[in-house]
Amino acid sequence: MKxxxxxxxxxxxxxxxxxxxxxxxxxxxxSWLSKGITDFNEMKNLPxxxxxxxxxxxxxxxPIIRSQQISREDGTRKYLLEFQDGNAVExxxxxxxxxxxxxxxxxxxxxxxxRFCASTVNGLSRNLSSGEMLSEVLTVxxxxxxxxxxxxxxxxxxxxxxxxxxxxxxxNNVSKxxxxxxxxKGLNISMRNITLxxxxxxxxxxxxxxxxxxxxxxxxxxxxxxxxxxxxxxxxNKYPVADLIAAAKRYTEKTGRRITFEYTMVNGxxxxxxxxxxxxxxxxxxxxxxxxxxxxxxEGSGFDTVSKQxxxxxxxxxxxxxxxATVRRELGGDIDAACGQLRLKNxx
Ligand code: SAH
Numbered sequence: 001m002k003x004x005x006x007x008x009x010x011x012x013x014x015x016x017x018x019x020x021x022x023x024x025x026x027x028x029x030x031s032w033l034s035k036g037i038t039d040f041n042e043m044k045n046l047p048x049x050x051x052x053x054x055x056x057x058x059x060x061x062x063p064i065i066r067s068q069q070i071s072r073e074d075g076t077r078k079y080l081l082e083f084q085d086g087n088a089v090e091x092x093x094x095x096x097x098x099x100x101x102x103x104x105x106x107x108x109x110x111x112x113x114x115r116f117c118a119s120t121v122n123g124l125s126r127n128l129s130s131g132e133m134l135s136e137v138l139t140v141x142x143x144x145x146x147x148x149x150x151x152x153x154x155x156x157x158x159x160x161x162x163x164x165x166x167x168x169x170x171x172n173n174v175s176k177x178x179x180x181x182x183x184x185k186g187l188n189i190s191m192r193n194i195t196l197x198x199x200x201x202x203x204x205x206x207x208x209x210x211x212x213x214x215x216x217x218x219x220x221x222x223x224x225x226x227x228x229x230x231x232x233x234x235x236x237n238k239y240p241v242a243d244l245i246a247a248a249k250r251y252t253e254k255t256g257r258r259i260t261f262e263y264t265m266v267n268g269x270x271x272x273x274x275x276x277x278x279x280x281x282x283x284x285x286x287x288x289x290x291x292x293x294x295x296x297x298x299e300g301s302g303f304d305t306v307s308k309q310x311x312x313x314x315x316x317x318x319x320x321x322x323x324x325a326t327v328r329r330e331l332g333g334d335i336d337a338a339c340g341q342l343r344l345k346n347x348x
Contacts, residue, residue: 107165
């Protein structure tokens with residue numbers, strides 16, 4: 001069975017040609033898929049024989065919502081979505097004034113090995129297909145409609161690729177996913193409303209800025225020099241800080257877009273005033289913004305967090321040196337949905 005949800009419209013058009021069908025059927029099918037329809041019988045404007053042919057050769061990814069947690073603090077919802085092969089990933093829905101934003105996973109597990117992150121503890125299970133990533137958005141959106149949470153007419157308008165997985169380690173599928181959600185006949189999400197976060201795979205950052213100059217990029221920096229960064233993130237041994245900053249500069253020069261540096265603060269590792277000063281020097285004159293995240297504790301990692309107050313002091317120190325900085329509003333802390341806590345408690 002082929003995965004229909006992973007196909008772009010032009011690919012569905014080719015399929016229609018192969019089946020001897022008019023190509024406009026492709027748009028009809030694509031728009032049903034984008035509404036979250038997963039049963040060919042519900043595609044009401046398709047002829048019966050076409051529906052039969054499609055259901056013989058194609059399946060539509062339809063993960064089961066295995067569990068759902070709702071934060072009492074802020075209404076953030078965490079979904080555990082299970083695919084047919086038993087792999088489960090998490091997607092997190094956050095509500096902002098301007099609408100819903102969803103944080104999706106790009107891989108089941110992760111092989112980057114960041115020492116403070118829960119997602120990488122069991123390594124990489126497998127890449128997700130573009131259709132599976134799209135199904136995270138569609139499944140969550142459908143559940144909003146069913147629960148009439150859309151009374152307020154807010155839709156999922158923003159996507160952050162910041163859940164489990166390293167998106168630039170699954171580039172082909174992630175880039176296809178971005179094109180799928182951007183498609184005007186589908187979810188029609190603006191490239192500017194999509195953010196990809198990477199641990200810093202330098203050559204792929206260049207590729208990304210070439211392919212998606214309008215999409216936002218966030219880089220997980222966390223350390224001001226190689227010694228600190230390598231002690232937290234093995235990827236730094238391959239692509240050291242200087243190379244990463246050079247790639248970030250190429251991105252801003254090419255795209256004219258402001259880059260976000262994520263800076264997870266860890267007690268005694270990267271949280272001193274001196275670290276702040278070094279960070280300000282490193283980023284001087286760059287078109288950038290620093291997003292400070294007090295570490296979310298992960299059992300067994302040995303890393304400790306910092307107080308909210310320390311995070312704000314650190315932000316202030318950066319601001320005083322003309323570096324834009326904010327402390328990330330942590331959503332869903334009480335349901336383990338915050339960064340790095342997307343650990344699958346059942347070993348999937
Ligand atoms: N692989 C991508 C995206 C996933 S992680 C990346 O590395 O950017 C999203 C962000 O959360 C990254 O900045 C990551 O370093 C950070 N993060 C991971 N674990 C965390 C933790 N326990 N506390 C705070 N931030 C964490």
